Amino acid sequence: MNIGEVSEAAGLPAKTIRYYEDIGLITPLRDANGYRRFTDAHLHKLAFLARARGLGFSIEQCRTLLALYEDRARASADVKAVAETHLAEIDAKMAELAEMRRVLADLVHACAGDHRPDCPILLGLSQAAKGD
Amino acid sequence: MNIGEVSEAAGLPAKTIRYYEDIGLITPLRDANGYRRFTDAHLHKLAFLARARGLGFSIEQCRTLLALYEDRARASADVKAVAETHLAEIDAKMAELAEMRRVLADLVHACAGDHRPDCPILLGLSQAAKGD
DNA sequence: CTTGACCTTCCAGCTACGGGAAGCCCTATC
């Protein structure tokens, strides 16, 4: 397969696939004309990457997961550890966003949103929150 | 105030303050020796920026908010619109994270996490989810 | 022979800074 076909099949932009080759995540073959040639195995790896990225794993985590995926002697504990780390990262981000959301929603709620200049949102941003 | 003092007072790294000057968010005065000189008004703006950034507003949103903050003839509706846009962005991110978390937690839950190679996480990443 | 779709490489830019080098300024101390 050429890059266009594998891009379509894996659901990844061609640019992204070239980038993954750059950083050593995948190593396609080359035709005589210089075109990248992908096998089914390459396609599977790219689809794997697409899904892992879709779950929010970082590129480096994906690299680790891919290595474990290809290691028939892996321990599932190693995979689980990576996933649990990422789960904790997600939880941390969600907590951070939830806190932002809480404060922001309060401010938005307090703002009349009319033609007048008085604005609790700007007031809140201009002074420390009372709860801090 | 010099940059060190205002950095301490605003809770922003000196590097960040210089960056904010670079991108035109703030324009300190200069002493004869080239040092930046900050007034109380500068400090207030920086503290405003620190809080807005802390709520997750982008730099461009901060620029808009700061302009509104300094515009005595603003309409609070304009401020509210920016805040509501950001609130929607936060909600979108939280929903995305929640969906990732849901799928990932299922996979983690199904994984034994022992010395054996069999791993539902890798299996899930290697094939399309049944729910899709 | 030309057109158009594909492919290639390389370079720049995005967000919001952080690290570090090279060097000036100011104060204190000896």
Add this chain to the structure above:
DNA sequence: GATAGGGCTTCCCGTAGCTGGAAGGTCAAG
């Protein structure tokens, strides 16, 4: 007066994970 230190300056590179675009080679169809 010399020196040590801390603070300040500019400048440039690096981060994550790509995306866009330029300049150009390749291939099949008409």
